Amino acid sequence: MAYYLISYDASIEEYPGVLKDIVTLLFEEFDVYRIGRPVASTLLFEIDAKKWSIEAVAELIKDNFNGDFGFVLSRVSYRDNEYKVSIVPKQDQKLSDNFDDVLEELKDDGRICDGVENIGDIFNR
Helix, strand or coil: CEEEEEEECCCCCCCCCHHHHHHHHHHHHHCCCEEECCCCCEEEEEECCCCCCHHHHHHHHHHHHCCCCCEEEEEEEEECCEEECCCCCCCCHHHHCCHHHHHHHHHHCCCCCCCCEECCCHHHC
């Protein structure tokens, strides 16, 4: 298993359902059960890296959203008992406070299963 980080540039005004659509795609296509949102427009998720290359993940996201927004996809490494990624976020808590609500709504709607876990921000543990 490995962590991947996606940062996307869809605005809420232009694409209000982008967060739900991306989370749903990750769950349906990659069996994501551990996911977090360290900053707005960014998702951290865990998938089977032996099964899915970063290129395959990026291709599926591009194909599914047909250029609706741009994104950057990175793989997070775990070295020396520490998670490392080349991103230094400036956190605006108001922008990520609703993530638990989004997950619960998707669970209630049956779009993702009850076992999906919000891993929060693993970099601040």
